[in-house]
Amino acid sequence: MNSLNNLAAELPVAHGYSLRDLHKLAASSCSYDRSMASDATTRYDVAWSAIAEALCSAAEPPEWHDLFTVGWRAIYAEVREMRHLFGQRDKDGTNEVASSQRFRQYWTLPPARPEEGIAERVAVPQILGVLTETEREAVVALAVHGDYQAAADALGIKYSTLTQRMTSARRRFRAHWYAPETAPPVKGTDRRVGSRTKPLATHCQGGKGPHEMTPENTYRRPNPKPGRRGERVCRACESERGKSRWARKTRAAHADA
Structure with a gap:
C-alpha cells in the first residue's frame, strides 16, 4: 500500500x-x-x-x-x-x-422607501391649498426671508401678527397632514436665528482658516432638539480635518506594518 x-x-x-x-x-x-x-x-x-x-x-x-x-x-x-x-x-x-x-x-439600516418622498411632494401642494390667503402669504414670506422679523417687515405687519398667522397655518396644515388621525402636539419653538443681538459670523474660526462662511461653503448639522436649527459648519475646515484623520490612520497603519 x-x-x-x-x-x-x-x-x-x-x-x-x-x-x-x-x-x-x-x-x-x-x-x-x-x-x-x-x-x-x-x-x-x-x-x-x-x-x-x-x-x-x-x-x-x-x-x-x-x-x-x-x-x-x-x-x-x-x-x-x-x-x-x-x-x-x-x-x-x-x-x-x-x-x-x-x-x-x-x-x-431600514430599506429606503421612495414612495414616502413621492407622497410628500404630492401632498404638500394639496394641503397648502387649504390655507387662507393671509396664512399662505406668511408661510411664503418666512420661507423667502428665513427670519420672522424680516418676513413681518416684508408684509408690513407686526411681529406678533406674523407669529399668529404662522401658528394658525401650522395647525391647519398639520390637521390635514395627519388626517384622519389627530396631529401630535408641536414640540419646541421655531427659531430661525441664533441671536438678534449678535451678528451672524462671516468667517470661520477653526482649521487653517478663516474661511468665508458662504452658502456653498457651509451646512448645518442636525439638531436633536425639535424646532432648533443646527450649528453652521465650515466645509473647508471639515475637509481639512478629514484629511488629517486619514493621514494619521495611514501613518499608524505603516507603523504597525
Missing part, C-alpha cells in the same frame, strides 16, 4: 514538479501562514489548489519560491474574503461576526 502511495506521489504534474512537490509546497505555505484564521485542512486545500493552478498555467517552469508565495498569498486572500463575508473587522484583529461597522450598517 505504501509503495502505491509513493508511486502516486511521484506522478508528474507540470514543468518537472510531482504530486509530492505539490504536497510539500502546500504544507510549507500553511506553515508560513500566521493568521490561523481557519482549520488546517482548509488552508492546505486553498494553497494546494492555487499552487496547482499556477503551475499548470505557467508558460515557463516556475521557481520553487514563486509557487510557495502563490500558496501563502492564496491563504491570506481566502482569510480576508471570509472575514469580509462574515463582517469581521480587519483593523484590530476582532474575530466576532458582524463586528464591522459597514456590515452592521448594510444589514441593520
Whole structure:
C-alpha cells in the first residue's frame, strides 16, 4: 500500500514538479501562514489548489519560491474574503461576526422607501391649498426671508401678527397632514436665528482658516432638539480635518506594518 502511495506521489504534474512537490509546497505555505484564521485542512486545500493552478498555467517552469508565495498569498486572500463575508473587522484583529461597522450598517439600516418622498411632494401642494390667503402669504414670506422679523417687515405687519398667522397655518396644515388621525402636539419653538443681538459670523474660526462662511461653503448639522436649527459648519475646515484623520490612520497603519 505504501509503495502505491509513493508511486502516486511521484506522478508528474507540470514543468518537472510531482504530486509530492505539490504536497510539500502546500504544507510549507500553511506553515508560513500566521493568521490561523481557519482549520488546517482548509488552508492546505486553498494553497494546494492555487499552487496547482499556477503551475499548470505557467508558460515557463516556475521557481520553487514563486509557487510557495502563490500558496501563502492564496491563504491570506481566502482569510480576508471570509472575514469580509462574515463582517469581521480587519483593523484590530476582532474575530466576532458582524463586528464591522459597514456590515452592521448594510444589514441593520431600514430599506429606503421612495414612495414616502413621492407622497410628500404630492401632498404638500394639496394641503397648502387649504390655507387662507393671509396664512399662505406668511408661510411664503418666512420661507423667502428665513427670519420672522424680516418676513413681518416684508408684509408690513407686526411681529406678533406674523407669529399668529404662522401658528394658525401650522395647525391647519398639520390637521390635514395627519388626517384622519389627530396631529401630535408641536414640540419646541421655531427659531430661525441664533441671536438678534449678535451678528451672524462671516468667517470661520477653526482649521487653517478663516474661511468665508458662504452658502456653498457651509451646512448645518442636525439638531436633536425639535424646532432648533443646527450649528453652521465650515466645509473647508471639515475637509481639512478629514484629511488629517486619514493621514494619521495611514501613518499608524505603516507603523504597525
